[in-house]
Amino acid sequence: MHELGVVIxxxxxxxxxxxxxxLTKIDTLVLQIGELSSMIPRYIEACYPAAVDGTLLQDTKLKIEILPGNGMCKECKKVFNLLENNSKCPHCKSEQWELLCGKEFMIKEIVAC
Structure with a gap:
């Protein structure tokens, strides 16, 4: 589980x-994770309490937003969700696509008290 090292x-x-x-107190940390990212949200949530123990973020809430894994079909130029459609364009059935988003892992927001 490489998530612990990343969360640290x-x-x-x-x-x-x-x-x-x-800032002396942080209420919430908001992370954005793409659904095609190598980071697994439930593992991030599971290791978060241990990672923040004894830190400034010890009493913070963690919020994770999942970003869709979208691709654009190279044939018909339609945008579609790669996971929901098994990496095949639902419009023309092409398997030729360009990745648009879904591999992100970023800090979106730090909400201070």
């Missing part, structure tokens, strides 16, 4: 941002 790095980043902005 996110916590360090957020703590540095908090220090630079003189």
């Amino acid at each position: 790095e996110v916590i360090k980043t957020v703590e540095n941002i908090a220090i630079k902005n003189q």
Whole structure:
């Protein structure tokens, strides 16, 4: 599970941002994770309490937003969800597509109290 190491790095980043902005209390951390990302949201949620233990983020809530894994068909130019359609365009059935989004993993928002 590489998620723990990634979450620890996110916590360090957020703590540095908090220090630079003189934040003493953070209410919520919002992460965005693409559904095609190598990060598994339920693993992120599971390891979050251990990763924040003893840090500035110890009492924060974690919110995860899932971003769709969309592709654009190279044949008909329609945008479709790759997972929902087994990587095949639902309009023309082509398997030739360009990835538009879905591999993201980012800090979207730090909500201070």
